[in-house]
Amino acid sequence: MYWRYAIKRILMGILIYVIIIFIYSILFNTVMEETLNGQIIEIVNGEMLKMSQVGTDPEYLLQYRQTRIQELRTLYHLDEPLPTRIFWRAVNTLTFNYGNSTIMRSFKGETDVLAIVLERIPYTLLLFTFAILIDIVVGVSLGIKKAQRAGKLMDQSTSIITMVVYGLPSWWFGMVMIMLFAFTIPIFPSGGFNSVPPPDTFLARVVDTLYHLALPVLTLVFIGFWGRAYLTRNIVLGNLQEDFIMSARARGIPERSVLYGHAMRTSAPPILTMSLLSLLASFNGALVFEGIFSWPGMGSLYWAAVQQNDIPVLLGNLSITTAIYIAGIVVLDLIYGFLDPRIKVGGKA
């Protein structure tokens, strides 16, 4: 039963991804074609330069240029009608064939967009799983405490802080933290992944990275956990008002085990989903955050690509971000369906 649900859910995710890529393809068709045309001319010019050095007949060169451009245009489906072009662009994107960057290079110097994006992913994952794990631990435990003492001073004061930080851009807070703890009181590095030059031994490098991680993680956690605590509080509080809690209390079961044994058991799935969902949200919400801390992840890549106006990198990065995002949502649904049988029995993914 669960497997049927799981496969259905995964297929649905893939279908959605395909649809979204088609939407992107329609949206960005004109720009992509301009870049592609530019690249074709560049390729042909490069080839011509090589041939002219060998001393080929200029008449033939001109002829060659014509046919070669035509050849490449056909190869990239640029001569076909618009729907076909959109279709082929989408197919290329779906097969991870993003083409070459116009300006940017990977750390190794490759121009392949896929290579450029792929090497950034681990950095982003490292920073955000770190932040979110701490965030969940702090947020959920604070939320339980809040639910226990709902309406009391501690609950109210933290709720107010939640509302105060509600509209705070995390990257702004990052800027302030850098100014404070990297320049005014220099106890943390201002950004980057390693010191320059990086330490020699592996262990020292790990420690160095952790040291560089500290400030961004601290900032992300400080901005994130209030909202999580508030949501946890509401979920737990909602369950504490259910009849089965009433009856557990009436049976004389100690409050502690009412909370952790009864209320938490029903609250766990939504809290978990919520927490994992924020893992996803942070994945794209913190893209700008990376730029502030010059953390070499996908967010910095967006930032750099925007500055250099490198459209293929931007679009490649977007496609992969979307893929990761959807994969995350699918995994989340699978976990949720596993924890909460009502979901898969209901049959609606």
Added chain:
Amino acid sequence: MRNNKSTKGPIQDFWNEFKQYKYGIVGLIFLIIFIILVIFESFLIPFPEASSRWRDITYWEDNPRSVPPVWINFFSSKDYAPTIYFEDLEFTENQLSPTITTMNYILEYDYDYDVPPVDIILRGRFEGNFTANIVVERPDGATINLVNKNFSAPTMRDFRIPLVNESQNNVRNFVRRYQPNVPQNINTFRILFSQADENIISNPQPLKGTYKFNINLIKTSPNTVIEEPRFVVSGSVSGLLGTDNSKRDIWSGLVAGLKWALFIGLLTSAISVGVGVIYGTISAYYGGIVDSIMQRIWEVFINIPLLPVLIVLSAIFQPSIWTLITMMCLFFWVGPVKTVRSMALQIKEETFVESAKALGASNFRIIFKHIVPMLIPYAFASMALNVPSAIVYEATVSLLGLGDASVVTWGQILHDAFSGGAVISGYWWWIIPPGIAIALVGMTFAFLGFAMDTILNPKLRTR
């Protein structure tokens, strides 16, 4: 959904309950303050054209560059000279010959600070020929001839005499009396406003008192006209919130940005929540195949990561504020759909919908006259909660330098701050206020939204 059976009507009931949430009231007060600020914007800021001329360098040229706000004088051990404007200078005119007229004005500047102003500028408009001569008499009696400069123009144009540059040589000569070795680069104003002794260069001590600037404008042709002479002391502290590295007054920019923040936030959330509510209602009301299709479309939209798409779209199409709002609406409407749908599924089963149907009301009428009105309180709550995210998204896109350059928003101020090295240089007055402004507006709407949410969602009430 609770039914209000009071005779006073649902709005009165809601207000009575809303009043009990202190933070809701605080939010309302803040909102009223914001609206007042927007209405009286031009009276509250020293640079009323801040909004339209934010990127016009000439509008800001008399301000000092990257200086902190005036109120730091209360906290720091040293007193910084603030920016002062001397407008409407009344010159006494003196006709010396048929062609030569002198205009004279003695301006008294009380210097009671430790750090001198950044610059002093005489400016105005003129036509014809004139010579400007400015002599300063210091409190210790010494006089320095600061500027002697000729101007000529056949038509009306601006003149601007910044003393720091014009008087550098004269001040150098003045110093030589006390310190024979004058280095290449001297801080003109530091010396002008310091005690004249042998330490004047190495360790200058401020000379406090009244400085008399004797301004002489000698018109050397009969048809010379000089209009609107102004004297600007460009301080080492300036304005309520300091200035940025383009000499712009940050307080003015901040107030000018408020209306855009409110506009972007309110318009985006009103449109998107409106669309979302109607979408969810229609989906729930019709059910069956319509519901299935509409929910699949919704699923596609919920799976798009908004910020990267927004960044890429903005990077490629260089949007105006309108296209940015449109793009945000395109993605924000998904937010309330699921909740609305589940609410509408319940409402649709209520007896009054049944009876409306039995009476032959059209689907359109049932949806818009019976179901949607019941969802309005929820819609208001989620609108309020959506405002901050719209503002933050705009700020984020602007931070990357992709905003609409024809308006001034807080995100753009922060972009300029970040790219202008404010973080490294510690120009906190340039970074902190815009962020706090965003947070304050966010907080206001969060207060309102959470208060409404608590009223409408009885489960959230405390035991």
